Amino acid sequence: MGELRLMKGNEAVAEAAIRAGCDGYFGYPITPQSEVMEYLMAEKPYDRTGMVVLQAESEVASINMIYGAAGTGKKVITSSSSPGISLMQEGISYMAGAELPAVIVNVVRGGPGLGTIQPSQADYFQAVKGGGHGDYKLIVLAPASVQEMCDHVKLGFDLAFKYRTPVMLLSDGAVGQMMEKVVLFDQIPRRTDEEVIAQCPWAATGKLKNRDHIIITSLDLDPAGQERVNLKLQAKYKKIEENEIMYEEIHCEDAEYLFVAFGLSARICQKATDLARAKGIKVGLFRPITLFPFPVQQIASTIKRVKGVLVVEMNAGQMIEDVKLSVGLNVKIEHFGRFGGIIPSPDEVVRALEQKIIGG
Amino acid sequence: MEELFAKPEIRKPENIVYKKTDLMVDRPLSYCPGCGHGTVHRILMEVIEEMDIQGDTIGVSPVGCSVLAYDFLDIDMLGAAHGRAPALATAIKRLWPHRFVFTYQGDGDLAAIGTAETIHACNRGENITIIFINNGIYGMTGGQMAPTTLPGMRSSTSPYGRDVLTMGYPLKMTELVAQLPGTHYVTRQSVHTPGNARKTKKAIRKAFDIQKEKKGVGWIEVVSNCNSGWKMTPVQANKWMEDNMFPFYPLGDIKVDGKLIEVAK
Structure with a gap:
């Protein structure tokens, strides 16, 4: 420890x-x-x-x-x-x-x-x-x-x-x-x-006798070369999507409703989950820890089991686009946000769940 | 092809008085015939070869005509974003204090978009060498007005000549950075004659040597031509440079051993 x-x-x-x-x-x-x-x-x-x-x-x-x-x-x-x-x-x-x-x-x-x-x-x-x-x-x-x-x-x-x-x-x-x-x-x-020299053979550390000089650049004026650069990057991002997704689920096993939130909003939703459950509303929290790669399949399989989803963010609705892209159109997904520096209270979040999802 | 330039029978090792440094990569330069970049590249690599520091040098190239400098110089290099070379060089030197670190920048890169990075690297007294090629024009993008374009000088964005009242005055970065306590050696040279090229080589060597002493920035401005941007032949461009650029950007040392050189009035 x-x-x-x-x-x-x-x-x-x-x-x-x-x-x-x-x-x-x-x-x-x-x-x-x-x-x-x-x-x-x-x-x-x-x-x-x-x-x-x-x-x-x-x-x-x-x-x-x-x-x-x-x-x-x-x-x-x-x-x-x-x-x-x-x-x-x-x-x-x-x-x-x-x-x-x-x-x-x-x-x-x-x-x-x-x-x-x-x-x-x-x-x-x-x-x-x-x-x-x-x-x-x-x-x-x-x-x-x-x-x-x-x-x-x-x-x-x-x-x-x-x-x-x-x-x-x-x-x-x-x-x-x-x-x-x-x-x-x-x-x-x-x-x-x-x-560093041994572990980063790609790095410009000073030319070694046994290798060509290293050039660090993002420039490739040849379109075919630049397309290869792009394809290489896309292949890397795909590998990251396959291997590095991280997320947390809280009270999702029996949940009828779901909060999706990241960072500070997830902390607020955690409290809101407790408040809602005290009122008898079975709500869970799905928290993406990696925003890219986004936990597309994980979020989809959890959302499949619930009646409605409230995406809570301290913005006007940004991550909600990725949540919607992860699931079909027939799922009820709404957004609740405060912005400009306002931090929503857990009570506000529960009210939003009741109004936008349960009652809506 | 080689036979055009020399009789094979005299090409013997004992007859060689001068040869291209091995540190120039064997490929055609991307510069226009008559341009000063190639000469500066060569003498820079000669200095590195003579100091035997090929493996101990990390260079930073700019955005501009010399964006591909890393293709020609057989040392490890990084290509910076436009104007940011001194920021890259700062961090590299701080983290690799025993490496020789230099930037190679044009006037648009160093004196316009990168003014802040340039002045602050100088003001912090980074132990780096800055090589500044000033041809008074944006060469690569097609001859637009640069921060160093002379008053009245025509360019594609000052087609009737630079009007200082609306377009501002040419910026003398070299005089400016010489005022800062962080610069140790500041000089302005040219490479348009063999004699001038030799002086520039000495200046580059001096700037690399002071990196060992950790006394601050070594700065070499090279006033150069841009015959294609100026719409002249190389010979005309060199003459025009002598007649017009040198009076405004006089050659010679401006600061040596941390002290400003007194100029006779």
């Missing part, structure tokens, strides 16, 4: 990065995630593990620092919040195209535009459907607790290197700011330069 601590979600991300043997953090301050870099700067990870922490001049610069470092096989992470993540889309698209591993944490706040600094889930489309230009996907993890903020950093690095792809943690201002107890995993040693 690892070390038990009381931490903010943002701090858990930072501590997990150090413990995961991360080589570098590059970021730019933005509310509500600035504690990530603040914690790292105070913690002096360079003294602990040799990890580099650098405050960049913008999110554009920080994601391109991540691109550069990842292209040399190093294990790197950045974090930001919605407007900053929008600025990063160029770099994220280049990283997807060049097949580079990294962890990108989005502590989502309400939008559009400068929006608000309060929590939101309105960046689902951006995270799950691509975000930047071109046909690409990120692996998207949706932590719902401080514990998962910690664990998903480690998992994110594992998946990023396994598939050579950027991984996004789609959390929100509440999960980032709230304090909970967290069990920290033990320190994983940082890889030496020799280990």
